[in-house]
Amino acid sequence: MTFCLKCGNKAALKIPEGDNRKRIVCDHCGYIHYQNPNIICGAVVVHEDKVLLCKRAIEPQYGLWTIPAGFMEIGETVEQGAKRETLEEAEATATNLKLYCIYDIPIIGQVYMLYLANLQDGNFGAGSESLECQLFTEDEIPWDEMAFDSSIRSLRHYFADRQTYSNFVDFPLHHETISTDFIK
16 A cells, blocks of 8 residues: 555555554655454354355355355454354354354464354355355365365364364364464
8 A cells, every 4th residue: 555545645664653563654644554454254164963164256265165254344243244254155044153263364464263153954055255065074074175274273173172072062262373384
């Protein structure tokens, strides 16, 4: 960005007075543009012994599988965002949501907040951002065709946790940092 979001004049990358990081600062009005990480919200949606996956109809990772997830919108909570993304991508209603996985991905400025949820009535379809959606058992998941490491990690946590806990209310919260070595 080379122009101020507030007044439209030229802006430059520099360290503002009293700060310790480079920011985009307007040379005219002094407005400081803070660029903060984006929150990605989504859910591992479960029905019986299967999980709901979406085959992406958009970039990045067109044609690969993922859990329903996307950018949180202004005016919604993380949980509301996870429900909305599930509805938009899989035409499905997520119920009984429980915060399940948090992934910090500093290299791309994103924080993933993913829930564990039930699929209401087993109903789903393919939204406009999905080529298709499908329920998979652990053995059926196309692991080599998964779009994002966050989805892979969340699914692996789910299948491991269900071996230990009989009810997902008891599943632990997983919090990890994904480094450049593991970004798919």
